Structures are given as C-alpha cells and as structure tokens.
Amino acid sequence: MYSIKIKTMKKKLLFSALAGIIFFTTVSFKNDFFEIAKQIEIFTTMYKELNMNYVDEVTPATLMDKAIKGMLEDLDPYTVYWNEQEVEDARIRNSGTYTGIGASVKTLKDKIIIMEPFKGYPADEAGLKAGDEIIKVGNTTLADFDDDAGELLKGAAGSSVSLTYNRQGKTQTTTLNRRKVDVKAVPYYKLLDDNIGYIVLQKFNRKTTLETKAALLDLKEQGANKIILDLRGNPGGLLNEAISIVNLFVPKGEVITTTKSSIEKYNKVYKTKNEPVDTEIPLVVLVNGRSASASEIVSGGLQDLDRAVVVGARSFGKGLVQRPKKLTYGTQLKVTISRYYTPSGRCIQALDYWNRDENGDPVRVDAKEYNKYTTKGGRTVYDGGGILPDIEVETAVFSPITTALLKDQAIFDYATEYHYNNQMADWKGFEFKDSDFRNFLDFLKRKGFSYETETEKEFAEALRSAEDEDIAKEISGDYEALMQSIDAAKEKKLVAKKAEIKSLLSDEILKRYFYKEGLYDYQVVNNPEILAGIDVLTNENKYKKILKK
Secondary structure, eight states, X not given: OHHHHHHHHHHHHHHHHHHHHHHHHHHHHSTTHHHHHHHHXXXXXXXXXXXXXXXXXXXXXXXXXXXXXXXXXXXXXTOEEEOHHHHHHHHHHHHTEEEESSEEEEEOSSXXXXXXXXXXXXXXXXXXXXXXXXXXXXXXXXXXXXXXXXXXXXXXXTOEEEEEEEETTEEEXXXXXXEEEEOOXXXXXXXXXXXXXEEEOOOBSTTHXXXXXXXXXXXXXXXXXXEEEEXXXXXXXXXHHHHHHHHTTSOTTOXXXXXXXXXXXXXXXXXXXXXXXXXXXXXXXXXXXXXXXXXXXXXXXXXXXXXXXXXXXXXXXXXXXXXXXXXXXGXXXXXXXXXEXXXXXXXXXXXXXXXXXXXXXXXXOOGGGOOEEEOTTSOEEEOSSSOOOSEEXXXXXXXXXXXXXXXXXXHHHHHHXXXXXXXXXXXXXXXXXXXXXXXXXXXXXXXXXXXXXXXXXXXXXXHHHHHHTTOHHHHXXXXXXXXXXXXHHHHHHHHHTHHHHXXXXXXXXXXXXXXXXXXXXXXXXXXXXXXXXXXXXXXXXXXXXXXXX
C-alpha cells in the first residue's frame, strides 16, 4: 500500500514536471502567451454577446467566417482559412483527379461561365462550348443561389445533371453524366525538329514527377537530345514535386531550396534524393509572369546550378511557403510558415506584404534594392523580383493594359464572338490579321472596356481634393480635356502592345476550334518564346556562352 502511494506521488510529480516543461517551453516559444489567451477570451466573449443581443438575427457561421477572414486580411494573401469544402477542393487539386463535368469554369454571382471544356469529357460530349453561361443546374436557378454555384456541378461518378445555359443570346438545355476527370500535370509533349523534346508542365500535383519523367523518357526514346520544359502559366503547387522535377536533371544530393523562418522547425534544407534521368542533356526552361512558387523553385534551382537556360519573362515572384494546419470540424488554416531560397541563397519574393504604401497595398521590392548572388558556375543573378530569364522575350511580358484586358475577360469574350462568326478547319492556315485586331479594338468600344491608368488615378484624387477645397468648378473643363487626351493615349497604347495582345488572342481563339492540343501544335511552330528556346538549343556556342561552360 505504501509503495503504491509512493508510485502515485512520483507519477504526480513527474506529470507536474512535464506540464511545467511544456508550459515554459510554450511560453518561451511564444513569449506573448498571456496576451494571446487574453485576446481569445475577449473575442469569444464579444462573439457570444453579438449572437445573443444583436437587434437582427445573425448567422453564427457567417459571422465567424467573416471575422476569421478579417483577421487574416492584413497578412499575406496566401495565409487563408479553409472551410470543409475548401479543404476538399485543395485535396482534389493536389490529387490531379476529381468527379465532375470535365470543364474549367468561372463562377459569378448569377451564372457559371464555361472557360474551357476538356476534350472527350462530359461537358465536351454534351456540346458545351467556352463562353456558354450556365444559369440553372438541375432545379436550382443560380441567380437565387447564395453559396458557391460551382459545387452544384460536382457529384458522384455516373450521376446525371441537367444544365440550362445561354449561348449567344439563346437559352438551351442539356443533360450529362458526371465522371472521373483526370487533370494532367503534363497535358502535352512532342518531339520537334532538330531532335528537341518539348514538355508542357502546367501543374505541380501528385502526378507531376511521374508524368514529366515518362514524357522525358519517351522523348529520349524517340531521339530527343535537347529539351524545352515549359513552365509558363504554371502557378505552382507541391514543393516535393518541384524538387523531384529538378532531380530529373541534376545529381542526387544537390541542394535545390532552403526554407527559413523565425520558427526553428521550419528551417529546412531540401536536396535531391534520387538518381537523375539525364544530367547532360541541354535544357531550356520557359517562364513568364504567371509562373509562380514551385515553378520558380524549378527554374531558379536549375538556373543557379547552371543546368538550364531560362527563357521568357520575369516570373511572378512568390517566395513564401505555406503549410495547411488542421483546425476543428474539418477546417484548416493554410499559413505562411517560411520563405524559400534558391541554391545561390536568393529569395525571389516580389511583394513585401509587411510594408505597405499609403493605400494599404504591399510594396514591390525596388530594383535598386535587389541583391547580387552567384550561381554554381560564377554567373551573377539577383533576388527580389521573381526569376529573371537569361534570355528575355518581349512578347512574354504582359503590360498593365494587357493584364487589364485579361482581367476584364475582354480577350476571352472576343474569342467567343470570333468563334461564332468564323469557320476554321485547320490551324495551319490561321493568322490573326491587322484587320482582325482593328475589329478587336471596335469590340472593346462596344463592350465598354475600361482601363484606369495610374495617371488617371492620381488626377482623380487631385479632383477630389479640389472638390474639398471648392475649386473643382474652375478646373473641371481642363480636367475633362485632360481625360480625353489620356483616353486617346490609351488607344495608342493598345496599338503599341499589339504583338503581345495578338499572341494572346490567337491562343484563345485556337482553343475554341482545336482544344489545347491544337493550340500547342500551333505554338511550337509560331510562339516567340518557344522559338527563342529552340534558337538557343540549336546554337551550341550561344548555349554554352550563357551558362559559361
């Protein structure tokens, strides 16, 4: 009996000691532990009082969702709260498969726009086209539906769904059966002239390395002795897949990226773990302003190791690492835990979310503040603004006015109109002529396309200040004349950027007739960035000079 009491006392002392260690470790880990507990208590009390006493009925879940999003708003845009459905959506994105109608869609308040039906899947087989506007799913009218309407398209494999949609002013109805959709990380690869293998890598999901390696081996089997890896428009994804892609071309044991954080456990070094496929084959990597995150780990790693020539335009500049953290009731917090650094030691984060301007916008790192780094072979590279290509191609850079056209869906909408007004049997005979471009400019006027320059924003702010000072009437005439001059200058700007705009219009139009495969067939013959990659690979001296080999 006595020994049992002693053992019990020892256990209590041990547990007390452990609890103390845990507590003081936590406090040392976050020395504002008490402050956190205090703020949580204030928030909980306020939340309860709001729900119990507010004059009108409030929905607890909606109130909490907005409170959480408000709390995260001042942080970087990649730290986000996921509800149960968003957690499932993330899982599906990473897996590379989902069950649905087989189309890329854009969900608006009262409709779902078909952006791209995937060839051979239910949406395509049912005759849906890019630009179709779904207004009703089953018995649900989307104008009356408050939740995410895109979820209505999902369902069990084999289940049917009826869709009512508008096409060019006419309402139509179709019924299709949902099925498993395979989202390829590598949607296209081909052996080009001069034994150049071309691989499009559009996603970093769980199938990325498997598909890329298979494409690489098949191209080599066909006789490829040079490779173009196209990462343009690839927004990133899984970090481990990015390391594995670099590993296809560099030896085992090479450092590809390091992550650094104020929290010790997130300071890590990521090395290649497997034997490569080919460490000698000449390699070009294509990037543009929409290549981000994992794409930049690949392009930056291969550039820093002098293993590839990077061609295109400066990449997006996302040098922040996120990790999902499980919360209660199936929800998650995707939180930024660290910054990543390329082998030379540079962080390519472009926007500083912790230093904002007077409008609350994150400050872009100034080019004067970029730091110099050295690649493995002694070449100079810079941090701070994405991956700068070794060869820059003008058409790969999106100007502000072109970005506005994309955001406004002007290019997408014009391609829809073009498709229904023109027949095309073969992409080889396609040319977007100057007369087509003039039609596009007329289309923008009809559509009421609006693009506000930074100059206009500043003048508008000045006019508001003038109104406050009661002098607006005296300068309003001059202001209107100035705005007319700016409008004329904007039209000239559109014409000045004709090459990059025509390239995007051509791409969007060709997808309407020949799907993505036909677009890629056209691009390998006509796209300036791909042609620049081919040029450097077929010029051995130029290739070696860039890499200093």
